[in-house]
Amino acid sequence: MPEAYQWPTSARAVVIGAGIVGNSLAYHLARLGWSDLVLLDKGPLPNPGGSTGHASNFIFPVDHSKEMTQLTLESVRQYRDAGVFTQSGGIEVARTEERMQELQRRMASAKAWGIDDVSLLTPAQVKELVPFIEESVILGGFYTPSVGIVDSLRFGTIARERAQEQGALSVFANTEVLGIDVENRRVKRIRTSRGDIETETVVVCCGVWSPKIARMAGASIPLTPAVHQMIDVGPVPHFRDTKGVIEFPIVRDMDTNMYERQDGSGLEIGSYAHRPILHDPEEIPSNEEAALSPTELPFTEKDFQQQMEDALELIPDVLNDESVGIKYAINGLLSLTADGLPLLGETPEVKGLWSAAAVWVKEGPGVGKSVAEWMGHGESEIDLQSSDIARFYEHQKSRTHVRSRAAEGFNKTYGIVHPAEQWESNRNVRLSPFHARERELGAVFFEAAGWERPHWYESNAKLLDEFGDRVARREAEWDARWWSPIINAEHLAMRERAAIFDLSAFCIFDVTGPGALDAVQRVSMRQMAVADGKVVYTPVLSASGTFKSDLTVMKLGDERFRVVTGGAHGMADLKWYADHLPDDGSAQITDLTSAWTTLGLWGPRARDILGSLTADDVSHEAFPFASCRTIELDSLRVLASRISYVGELGWELYVPIEQGSRLWDLVWETGEPHGLVPAGIGVYGTTGRLEKCYRAFGFELDADYDVVEAGMAWGRVKTPGFVGKNAHVTHRDQDPVAVLCALTVDDHSSRDGTKRYMLGREPVLSKRGGPLVDAHGRRSYVTSAGAGPSIGKHILMSYLPPENANVGEELLVEYLGEQYPVTVATNDSTPVFDPENTRVRS
């Protein structure tokens, strides 16, 4: 390889950090045709002293997240191709019954994401594969033969060399980035210990240092360096005759938050069980100061004491042997984020400043490929929506938030995390103007985008008597965790009378100016050239015609469109819209999320309630579905929008945030005689939505499926161009490869007679129990699950291969190790409740 490059004064892109991520990314940019690339690291090569240099380097592919599994599988493919992957197998062992159930869940996730070669083992079977384990301590294990270890440093070298051989990349070790100059919110140049480089594109692949680098540009990469303790013991007599670096499966002792993995004649023992030990990037020693390397901090023995005892219990044969000593022990540093997910994509603060941080070795090459695709084509083959760095609201970037969530999440690294589990730390940051009223009504708050949102109201417990047997209870604790039958009762009260909903978590922004129509037209699939006062629900597509988002747009005037989108993805949507504004400055975006609040009012009595509060005409003729206008409610001027995500007559009512509590009181006092109830997001987001088969972004709608497959290609394609149009037109000309269907569960009885209720993400199987795979290799799984109280059935949504997408087709769904019969109820966008949509149009 060329030893000495000439220092470049300019570059097409500069990648900072030569760990697994930076090396992978530089290679993939080169592979995609980028040239004039520069890769810098402050440390020496091939091991510059980052986390990659001391990773245990093992990879377990199964994860409950589809996105993380896809990134891992892609990484394994690349590691295998590069010849640096050694398959060892891996076993996640259970010490508790609860963990055994979790292992069943992992079996289901494996099947849902297409990893078939997995099985549950008895303790004796575990012992056969891992002879040094004490099998009396465990109840069983989850075996994944495709687990393996990699040489991540070697992979990095191979990746760099490939890009260098192409003539696309110059590499500079021992070169520290000291500053990033930004002009007009765009990257202009970087300053390094060797000199400056003019560039418009910088990718921060700096692992635990990333926040510090982002700050140089006035941006934020919200992660915290955190300690993960690891020791290496040996030489282990058991391993004396083994030839390779690893011959025994890696053991993850899930209930103690630890792992044990053979490393030649030694055994590495790692722990996520100790107290969270968080650092700041500024505290990390330099390469010169560090005793070992900057990310191998001195071992704090006290934090490992309990873990040593736990390890002794599981592998006494190895650890009780007096000849086995501790060879190496570190407080290794890795990156933790507030929600446990990576930080990928262009930062919302600075154009041209990209982040590829909080990534593990197991995802590195997959992330490198995906971020390079995103940089090159505007989107990646693997959907990165959960990892998008644009997802955070301001408070979520704060040091306090990141550290409190990271500390809370650390001991859950191998935890049993319920799909609806709520965070405990740093709550009550965003409170809606209805909050005090909601508290009085016994709201049980879940968090969304930092907002406290009622999920159900304890004061509605009385509705359980009213609706009696129509409210399905859940017998199994897991199914009923983070859930209440009150949700179903609130739902029925809404369908029979009316309910109000706190929708303050909506993200709201206005697109204004002479170029506003062009701006919204360009990113919306549906026609935006509509009359003032129209409300349009539209998919937002990527260039490949799959989902970037779905949201509603209100046309408020000639040069004003109000975009309303879900809180969770709102900030990423805001960035997408901002990125597509016309270059001539003829349109602007104003974020109004914290200026306006929203109260939902829906149900057959909604018009009676609203009508008695206003002199304005709210009849169907005067105020039709999908329209909005300002009406007066007492002294409030309220923007009312007649749409519904729960399939009922009613309105979203928008007022300036300081007038929210007045609005609540008006609607509440007027509504009570009509039997109005407060209802939570359990109804809004699940039961009400699912009965109407409304799709949700991040569940049914993602980059893996297109509009036709999602059953949303109704109407004509508009004439003006929009992002994704060509692909969308092509999709409409083709037969869909999968069809989004609603299924209902026919029998909930498990083997022991307990009735079980799926929660989502379970594999959908043929009647004979085999996986359903479409022509693109995608597995059928439950995208959303929830009760349909009005139809008395549990509803599941799933994409099915066309040959299975027949109404009445009988299939199976696997839930916690058992299979339950389900039937396809609808195979287009027809709802399972009120199929003619008479209610919303009444």
Ligand SMILES: Cc1cc2nc3c(=O)[nH]c(=O)nc-3n(C[C@H](O)[C@H](O)[C@H](O)COP(=O)(O)OP(=O)(O)OC[C@H]3O[C@@H](n4cnc5c(N)ncnc54)[C@H](O)[C@@H]3O)c2cc1C
């Ligand atoms: C003990 C331990 C065991 C682990 N085991 C595993 C495992 O088994 N499997 C797994 O998947 N993951 C594992 N991990 C996690 C994994 O090591 C990291 O997530 C991963 O290596 C991060 O890679 P990276 O490229 O993002 O960062 P790094 O490897 O840290 O690379 C970042 C680079 O940025 C450079 N840099 C920083 N600042 C500057 C600057 N100003 N100028 C120039 N260069 C700069 C640094 O020198 C560094 O080389 C483990 C972590 C620890 C601590």
